Amino acid sequence: VSILTIEDGIFEVKATAGDTHLGGEDFDNRMVNHFVEEFKRKHKKDISQNKRALRRLRTACERAKRTLSSSSQASLEIDSLYEGIDFYTSITRARFEEMCSDLFRGTLEPVEKALRDAKMDKSQIHDIVLVGGSTRIPKIQKLLQDFFNGRDLNKSINPD
Incomplete structure (x- = not known):
C-alpha cells in the first residue's frame, strides 16, 4: 500500500x-488444504505427500480462484489425480471467502x-x-x- x-x-x-507474507499463494494454499482434506474424506487416501498430485491440485486451485473472481462457483476436474482416482469437485465463492476470512481481514x-x-x-x-x-x-x-x-x-x- x-x-x-x-x-x-x-x-x-x-x-x-x-x-x-500475504499474497495470492496464501489463498491458493487454503484451497489446496481444503481439497486435500476433501479427497481424504471421499477416497480415504492422503495425497499430501505426493508432489505430483499436489502440483496438479494447486494448478486447478489457482484456476478456480481466478474463476471465483467473476463467478459464484468454480469446478475442479482432475483426471487420475492419485492412484488412478479422478477428482471432480466444486467450490463456491462464499465457501472460499469463509475459508480465507482471516486472510481477508488482514x-x-x-x-x-x-x-x-x-x-x-x-x-x-x-x-x-x-x-x-x-x-x-x-x-x-x-x-x-x-x-x-x-x-x-x-x-x-x-x-x-
Whole structure:
C-alpha cells in the first residue's frame, strides 16, 4: 500500500506499508488444504505427500480462484489425480471467502498503517488504485470499498 500526493505533476510518496507474507499463494494454499482434506474424506487416501498430485491440485486451485473472481462457483476436474482416482469437485465463492476470512481481514492492516504513517485520514484519500493480482478478488474489493465508505475503486490499471 502506498499513499502519494500529486501536485503540479510531482509525485511524492507519503507512506508505504505492506505484508510480504500475504499474497495470492496464501489463498491458493487454503484451497489446496481444503481439497486435500476433501479427497481424504471421499477416497480415504492422503495425497499430501505426493508432489505430483499436489502440483496438479494447486494448478486447478489457482484456476478456480481466478474463476471465483467473476463467478459464484468454480469446478475442479482432475483426471487420475492419485492412484488412478479422478477428482471432480466444486467450490463456491462464499465457501472460499469463509475459508480465507482471516486472510481477508488482514488485508486492511497495511492500509491502516500507511494512513497512520502518512498522518492522514481516509477521507483525505482522493483515488484508490488497485494493484496486484489479488485485488481482483471481489471480497478484497468489497473490504476496501467499505473501508473507504463506499467510494469507487480505480480499476483502470492492469493489477499485474
